[in-house]
Amino acid sequence: MGSKAWLVEDESAREMLDRVLTERPFLLLPPLHRVPLRVGNIVEIVGPSPSAKTHILIQAAITCILPRQWKGVNYGGLGHLAMFLDLDCRFDISRFSDLLNHRIMEAANGSSSEVDCQIKESEAQNATTKPYNEELFASCMRRFLYIRCYDSSEFLATLKTLHYRLQKERETHGVNVHVLLIDSIGAFHWIDRGSSSFSLEGDTRKSLHLQSVTETVVQEIRKLLLVHPMLVMATKAAVLGNRYSMNDSKRNYRTWSAKDNLHSRNVTSSDQQVPYREYMPAVWQSLITHRILVRTTDADFVNGEHQNVSTYLSEWLLPPLNSVDKFIVRDVRKHSCFAVFKKKNQISTLSFSCI
């Protein structure tokens, strides 16, 4: 009887789709909007420093912690928890709160893209809607969980105990952690590589060097995702092979990879195709489901009124979409936000279209 009831209770495909879309919504966040992202995906954002990588993570976190609707206003968020593992130790909470405030004001004023003509208006309304927004702001900020790690052992200790932390947070907040943000994954690369030379007593003992650390990180994330489905987004600082340092980077690349192959064989052989120098071990590469490259543009920015504007390019490497998107981070007073997205140089039609 039990099994029959279970069968009868089953849902139609339409109901299932509705349920899945509400329980595991897509994150369509510019400039990652070309590929719908959902829990279980592991996205790597590669780019030189600075290329708005952390900014993309912050915007993802804000989208995640904002409610879908609150007191009749549509905020378009997910209303879940967001976790931020700060390995670079450069996170600035005041910027985060500025951006969150900006998003709240933007939604409250019903504006969509015309940010700067309404900024003055929103300032005027700021005074009247302050207590109203304060409550929302505080509840959003409480849904943002942050930790900083100063070395690999702290990072591993965090990952090892993350399962219990996630359970605890789910109990206290009643919602799941939807995104896990890591900024940035290669932060301890040099320290871990340096420590690989101190191998101690015997072969059975693993030491805390690059290969074993990365293996454990990958293993822990894999296991975590089985029990707590989350969207994982990690940034990776990369050195682009650019015009003036081409010779330099080639020379370095050859010596480094030769050295790597000697003891850990950790660099993939398909390196030559990517426009940056890959340094994360292959085991990390195999974990990644999506990869996007961001970089600054060489093109001149529009001067004059758009003085506080930075233009970046984004390009999906995994899945490989042959299109380059231009996105702009605008500094509105202290608020920077993604504002304009222009399609540039679109070569192929998109197979991953957004709903």
Add this chain to the structure above:
Amino acid sequence: MAPLKNLETEYPIIDSNFQNFCASHGIFSVEDFLIHDLYMLAAFAEQNVSSERLKEGITQILSIIDDMHQPWLNGMELLEDAKRNKHFLPTGIQGVDLLLGGGIRVGQLTELVGPSASGKTQVCLQTASNVARNYMMLYLDTGNSFSPQRIAYFLGKTNELASAQAKNQILQKVMSNILCHSVFDIFAMFDVLHQLESNLRCQERGGGCRIRLLIVDSISLLIAPVLGGTSTRGRALMASAGYLLKKLAHQHNLAVLVINHTVGSEGGTSKPALGDSWKSIPHSRLLLSCDRGSNVYNVSILKHPSMCLAVSTLRYLSRALFCIYLCPFYIRLLGRLQGLLFRTCPYRFAGDEKNIEKMELFHE
């Protein structure tokens, strides 16, 4: 990291049986647990005769590991800490303070990049003299560039109207608040910083910690010699130094200011001595440059956590212009154009208004 046998006195569950079990899997310390699959270990423990006790031991180890990481904080707690502790330290140079929105941030690592004689040490000394009026500060000097005379000079200039006695009092206070250390290699710097860390920890327990600023002039002179070649150890030292500075800054509420000099690169242009792998370490990076002809000094933000800037080395989105002449210095805020701008005039031209106006015209 604690070897397991040292934990036995504190946690009786980690007995010799448990230690032997761990040793058979190549685990001798808590650190070893970090890179082992604990679920797999628990599965092995299942097969053992005393499986319950072993699993209890693993749970105990897990709670020890839980204390090894920094505490989890939510956004409100972070914001509260930032509002209470992470304020701005004014550098005392008006243009720079305006550009940075109030000065260098406590809890952050700020880097000054520039060719020689572009005013890097000048900015450091001036910041030191300004901050030392209220707080203690530590100056790590790697190239004998610290000059008490120049600091005394700044103080004299900013307190021109004060009486001789008041001037002397300020001078005494500022000089006693500046701790200067000469370090000539990176290991000496690690020594000093670890010493500082333990001192600060003691002082904080006593409640009387007043060190607010740490200047390393210049960090590139310490790091550049250990870099180079194919050795990864130099880079590991560099990254460790960066993390140590950031940890000190955040946990003990210090503002850290470091200097990075520039070297020539292939294209005939100059580039920062600590390049791409250092770039992701500091919070903000300021580029100083000097126009030899007009003696106008530029400061540009190359990177800042709350200003999203994508700038190549040739164009700057926001900048402050200022002039610094070799001693004597005289700084005067004249006005602002376009971005943020201020200039200083040489002491000998202090009264020469015509000359200043000419400079202003030139820039407009």
